[in-house]
Amino acid sequence: MSATKPRNPAESTRDLLTVGPVRNLLGSSVFTSSGVMLQATVLGKQIYDITGRELDIGLLGLAEFLPAALLVLVTGSVADRFNRKIVGGIAVGFELLSSLALGIYALSKPTAVWPLFVIAFIFGCARAFAAPSIRSIPPMVAPDGALPRTIAMYSATWTTAAIIGPATGGFLYAVDPSVAYFVSAALIGIGVSFLLSIKFVRPQTRQALKDKAEKVSLYTALEGLRFIRRTPILLAAISLDLFAVLFGGAVALLPAIAEDQLQVGDVAYGWLRAAPGIGAAVMAVFLASRPVTRNVGRTLLIVVGLFGAATVALGLTTSYIVAFLALVLLSGSDMISVYIRGTLVPLVTPDDKRGRVMAVENVFIGASNELGAFESGVAAQAFGTKAAVVGGGVATLGVVALFSVFFPTLRRVDRFEDLEGHGDETTQ
Numbered sequence: 001m002s003a004t005k006p007r008n009p010a011e012s013t014r015d016l017l018t019v020g021p022v023r024n025l026l027g028s029s030v031f032t033s034s035g036v037m038l039q040a041t042v043l044g045k046q047i048y049d050i051t052g053r054e055l056d057i058g059l060l061g062l063a064e065f066l067p068a069a070l071l072v073l074v075t076g077s078v079a080d081r082f083n084r085k086i087v088g089g090i091a092v093g094f095e096l097l098s099s100l101a102l103g104i105y106a107l108s109k110p111t112a113v114w115p116l117f118v119i120a121f122i123f124g125c126a127r128a129f130a131a132p133s134i135r136s137i138p139p140m141v142a143p144d145g146a147l148p149r150t151i152a153m154y155s156a157t158w159t160t161a162a163i164i165g166p167a168t169g170g171f172l173y174a175v176d177p178s179v180a181y182f183v184s185a186a187l188i189g190i191g192v193s194f195l196l197s198i199k200f201v202r203p204q205t206r207q208a209l210k211d212k213a214e215k216v217s218l219y220t221a222l223e224g225l226r227f228i229r230r231t232p233i234l235l236a237a238i239s240l241d242l243f244a245v246l247f248g249g250a251v252a253l254l255p256a257i258a259e260d261q262l263q264v265g266d267v268a269y270g271w272l273r274a275a276p277g278i279g280a281a282v283m284a285v286f287l288a289s290r291p292v293t294r295n296v297g298r299t300l301l302i303v304v305g306l307f308g309a310a311t312v313a314l315g316l317t318t319s320y321i322v323a324f325l326a327l328v329l330l331s332g333s334d335m336i337s338v339y340i341r342g343t344l345v346p347l348v349t350p351d352d353k354r355g356r357v358m359a360v361e362n363v364f365i366g367a368s369n370e371l372g373a374f375e376s377g378v379a380a381q382a383f384g385t386k387a388a389v390v391g392g393g394v395a396t397l398g399v400v401a402l403f404s405v406f407f408p409t410l411r412r413v414d415r416f417e418d419l420e421g422h423g424d425e426t427t428q
Contacts, residue, residue, distance in 0.1 A: 002364040008385045011305065016143070016146055016149055016150065016153065016286070017153075017328030019141070019143060019198050019201075020025060020199065021141035021198050021200065021201055022141050022142065022143075022150060022153070024194050024195070024197045024198045024199075025137060025138065025194075025195075025198055026153060026154065026157050027191075027194035028134075028156040028191045028192070028194035028195035028198070029157040029158060029161070029191070029192060029261050030153060030157040030158075030160050030161055030191075031161075031187050031188070031190040031191035031332065032092055032095075032161075032187070032188050032191030032192070033157065033158050033160075033161030033162070033165070033191075034160075034161040034164045034165045034168075034187045034191075035095075035099065035183075035184040035185065035186070035187030035188035035191065036161075036164065036165070036184070036188065037094075037161050037162055037164070037165025037166055037169070037277070038164075038165035038166070038168055038169040038172070038180060038183060038184045038187065039099055039102065039123075039165075039169075039180075039181060040165070041165060041169030041170065041173070041180075041270065042169045042172070042173050042177055042180040042181065042184075042271045043102065043116065044057055044059065044060060044252065044254075045169075045173055045255050045266070045269065046106070046173070046177050047060055047113050047116055048110060048255040048256060049255075049258075050110065050112075050113050051113055052380045053378075053381065054253060054256050054377050054380035054385060055375065055378060056113060056377070056387075057252055057253065057255060057376075057377045057380075058252070058374040058375070058376060058377015058378050058380075058381070059117060059374065059377065060116070060117065060120055060195075060246075060373065060377075061252055061373025061374040061376075061377065062373075062374040063117045063118075063120040063121045063124060064120050064121070064123065064124040064127070064373075065124065065373075066121065066124065067121060067124035067125040067127070067128045068124060068127065068128040068131070071125065071128045071129070072128075072359050072360060073425055074327065075128050075129050075131070075132050075133075075355075075359045076162040076224045076355045076356030076357070076358065076359025076360065077355070077356060077359075078129060078132075078133070078354060078355070079129075079133040079136055079354075079355025079356070079358065079359065080353065080355035080356055081355075082132040084134070084136050084140075085133075085137065085195060085196065085198055085200075087129060087130075087133040087195075088129075088130050088133040088134040088137070088195055088416075089195050089196045090129075091126045091127070091128075091129035091130035091133065091194055092126070092130050092134075092188060092191060092192050092195060093126075093192055094122070094123075094125070094126035094320070095123055095127065095130065095188055096185050096188040096189050096192065098119050098120075098122050098123035098126065099123075099181050099182075099184040099185035100181070100182070100185045101119050101122075102116070102119055102181040102184075103178045103179075103180075103181030103182040103184075103185065104121070104178075104182055106176070106177040106178035107178045109309060128359075128390040131358065131359070132355045132356070132359040133355065134195070135358045135361075135423040136346075136354045136355050136358050137198065138150050138151060138154055138346065139199075139202075139346045139351065139354070140200045140201060140202055140203075140270070140351075141198060141200060141201050142201070143201065147343065147346065148291050148343045149288065149291060149346070150286060150341045151286040151339060151343045151346075152279050152287040152291055152339055153288050154285075154342070155280075155284050155287070155289055155335060155338055155339050155342060156281065156284035156285060156287075158280070158284075159277050159280035159281035159283075159284045159331075159335060160277070160279025160281055161277070162274070162276055162280055162281070162331070163274045163277035163281055164277075164278060165184075165187075165274075165277075166270055166271075166273030166274040166292050167270050167271055167273075167274040167277075168180075168183070168270075169273065170266055170267050170269055170270010170271060170273065170274075171267060171270060171355075171360075173266055173270070174266045178281040184400060202406075206253065206278055223353055223356050224353060224356030224357040224358075224359055224360040225356075225360050227349065227353055227356075227357055228357060228361075229358055231348060232407070232409045233344065233348060233409055233410060233413060234344075234345065234348055234349070234357070234406035234411075236338070236345055236403065236409060236410035237300065237341050237345070237410060238341070238345075238360075238361055238411070239403075240300065240301075240304060240399065240400075240403050240407075241304070241337060241341060242309065243395075243399040244304045244307055244337075244396045244399060244400075245394070246255065246375060247308075247375070247391075247392040247395035247396045247399065250311050250314050250315065250330075250376065250388075250389045250392060250393070251273075251276060251327070251330075252376050252377065253373075253376050253377070253380055253385055253388065253389060254269065254272055254273055254325060255269065256380060256385045257272075257323065257385060257389070257420065258272055261318060261323075261385060261386065262318065262319075262320050262323055262407045264320055268320065271324070272320075272323065272324060272327065273332070275323075275324045275325075275327035275328050276327050276328070276330065276331030276334075276387070277331065277357065278328055278331075279327065279328030279329060279330065279331035279332035279335070280285035280332060280334065280335040281333060282328075282337060283331075283333075283335040284335055284339075287335070287336065287339050289332050292336065292339065292340060293415060294414055294415060295414060296340055296344070296413045296414060296415065297409075297411045297412055297413035297414070298411055299336065299340065300336075300337060300340045300341075300410070301338040301400055301404050301410070301411060303333040303334070303337050304333070304337055304396065304399075304400050305396075305397060305400040306329065306330075306333035307330055307333040307334050307337070307396060308393045308394070308395075308396030308397040308400065309393065309397065310326045310327075310329040310330035310333065310393070311326075311330060311389060311390075311392055311393030311396060312389075312390050312393035312394060312397075313326040313329075313393075314326040314327060314330065314389055314393075315385075315386050315387075315388075315389030315390035315391075315392075315393060316386070316390060344413075345357065345358070345361060375392075376388050376389070376392060379391065379392070412420055
């Protein structure tokens with residue numbers, strides 16, 4: 001009788017879920033992200049309700065963006081030199097404290113928004129350290145050959161959170177903003193416990209251990225930026241999403257869109273904020289079972305174009321249903337983009353540089369969501385919400401056209417497997 005061949009976790013989603021470190025990573029992501037999404041939904045709505053100005057929504061985005069930009073030379077080096085799980089755990093702990101601070105302030109029925117901006121800035125500092133550390137962990141827990149599927153599942157947890165957080169936020173905001181913030185803190189706390197329970201499948205290649213003689217300096221801190229600059233595929237993929245997110249920051253304006261353009265209340269607003277999560281979740285489930293395997297570069301350009309087109313539709317409509325569907329399409333397209341970039345970056349980047357590259361990417365992509373919110377808020381205040389959203393979508397379509405012409409290296413990428421070691425070759 002022949003022995004049963006052990007299953008390869010890379011072959012199916014079900015088998016991958018039997019891997020403990022992967023389960024803990026996914027649990028951490030879904031709870032932490034749900035808390036963060038809930039908080040973001042409530043905070044933007046509360047600020048707009050207090051002041052009634054789109055500009056203040058933009059200033060909130062700026063307060064959350066600045067820490068990632070100002071600390072980029074520090075956060076990446078910390079992620080590469082110290083235990084990423086511990087760094088991430090401490091940083092998310094400060095996110096929890098920020099949620100508690102928002103809840104306590106909300107109990108006073110505030111009429112001033114500047115304390116909310118201060119707390120948002122502190123939250124942004126914590127997020128700046130958490131992002132490169134935690135986003136560098138998937139390659140350290142994924143079994144051999146399972147990274148693309150792990151990234152798809154990791155992205156699915158974010159999309160699940162993007163439904164749970166905003167939908168819950170709409171209901172809880174209608175009860176009391178303080179309740180929403182305290183629930184957010186509880187969810188983030190559960191996420192921290194999952195994060196600290198992760199055991200790495202493969203050890204971290206710490207930059208400090210790789211070269212003990214090399215001290216922390218501006219030169220070593222800038223290695224992430226230099227590596228991206230001399231790796232054309234990384235530069236193209238990250239820059240494409242940077243401009244798409246910067247110009248397509250319509251989601252940040254949803255408080256104004258819901259109230260002024262669609263004329264709906266708090267609960268409907270919550271579901272409108274949940275619509276991107278629904279679209280992304282559907283796409284993430286599809287990608288987990290049928291990952292993108294061919295024509296990777298062209299697919300990335302196409303889905304970013306769809307993102308821009310859906311943004312235009314959102315800006316033009318006065319129908320709640322059409323707006324909801326536009327957000328579903330917008331986020332479904334973005335989910336494919338996130339999946340492709342999330343798989344591409346760690347495959348191309350050596351582990352000892354991964355934290356610094358992720359820190360730069362966080363400024364370019366993750367934090368640029370907040371910068372995009374600032375740009376959208378300023379544009380909406382100056383030209384009106386509809387013009388800001390439609391103009392951003394049109395600009396995104398223009399960016400896709402330019403990148404398809406000027407970055408043929410990205411357009412010609414076929415399979416992820418062709419990219420392994422590409423970064424090492426580029427730097428030699």
